[in-house]
Amino acid sequence: MSAPAKVSGGVTGPSRARISARTLRTDRWWLTPLLTTLGLATFVVYASIRSWVRTAYWVDQYHYLTPFYSPCLSDSCVPGSSHFGTPIGELPMWIPLGFLVLPFLLGFRITCYYYRKAYYRSVWLAPAACAVAEPHARYTGETRLPLILQNSHRYFFYAALIVSLINTYDAIAAFHGESGGFGFGLGNVILLVNVILLWAYTLSCHSCRHITGGRLKHFSAHPVRYRLWTLVGRLNTRHMQLAWTTLATLMITDFYIMLVASGTISDLRFID
Numbered sequence: 699m700s701a702p703a704k705v706s707g708g709v710t711g712p713s714r715a716r717i718s719a720r721t722l723r724t725d726r727w728w729l730t731p732l733l734t735t736l737g738l739a740t741f742v743v744y745a746s747i748r749s750w751v752r753t754a755y756w757v758d759q760y761h762y763l764t765p766f767y768s769p770c771l772s773d774s775c776v777p778g779s780s781h782f783g784t785p786i787g788e789l790p791m792w793i794p795l796g797f798l799v800l801p802f803l804l805g806f807r808i809t810c811y812y813y814r815k816a817y818y819r820s821v822w823l824a825p826a827a828c829a830v831a832e833p834h835a836r837y838t839g840e841t842r843l844p845l846i847l848q849n850s851h852r853y854f855f856y857a858a859l860i861v862s863l864i865n866t867y868d869a870i871a872a873f874h875g876e877s878g879g880f881g882f883g884l885g886n887v888i889l890l891v892n893v894i895l896l897w898a899y900t901l902s903c904h905s906c907r908h909i910t911g912g913r914l915k916h917f918s919a920h921p922v923r924y925r926l927w928t929l930v931g932r933l934n935t936r937h938m939q940l941a942w943t944t945l946a947t948l949m950i951t952d953f954y955i956m957l958v959a960s961g962t963i964s965d966l967r968f969i970d
């Protein structure tokens with residue numbers, strides 16, 4: 699994001715209207731920030747608990763692996779769940795088994811342009827809504843630490859591409875029947891929908907849009923990049939919806955696999 703002009707004194711600065719009330723709005727302007735905070739907090743709490751519990755993340759009969767534990771590269775992973783081997787030895791309980799992917803996943807989401815807007819407004823109240831004074835005295839934007847690190851988003855995008863490839867591999871490996879051949883159940887549908895939406899979210903990223911069509915002076919001279927940029931641009935208009943939908947599908951996928959892996963429910967099988 700471009701650096702904004704510094705405003706000395708925030709809403710109390712000399713150039714601002716002298717209004718003592720925090721806002722003159724009488725509508726429920728606080729509802730959107732409240733719902734956003736609750737939505738983000740739900741995901742953070744759920745993902746943190748599930749990442750640390752180390753139970754019910756792998757269904758051996760059908761090869762379902764929850765995305766929160768993928769790739770599982772440690773000797774501590776249950777047998778069968780390590781699609782890419784176990785180059786890492788035993789891990790102490792305080793390190794999540796999906797530790798390799800979690801920082802990149804979190805980094806990608808936290809620095810996402812949409813999520814920035816969401817938590818700047820709802821968590822930092824900067825500002826909470828139009829015509830609502832923010833509580834901060836100064837505004838320096840993303841021009842200094844720690845917020846200048848938001849500019850690392852383009853690098854997290856490349857990591858997210860690798861994570862999406864790994865999730866795709868997991869979804870394909872899950873077409874596994876109990877007797878060893880091809881199998882197909884409700885878990886496959888959930889894994890597949892999740893991975894398709896994850897690709898849609900990743901490819902709708904603003905960095906992806908810039909990579910495909912940024913800095914081009916003449917689109918006519920680069921028809922392939924122009925076409926890709928157009929496609930990514932279409933997805934990009936749905937970025938906010940995809941950001942929320944994929945938070946939900948990640949939790950639903952993990953929750954379903956947890957229920958099947960723990961024996962709470964049986965997977966609905968179409969082909970076994």
Ligand code: FES
Pocket residue numbers: 806809810811812813851855899900902903904905906937
């Ligand atoms: Fe949201 Fe890149 S802008 S993922």
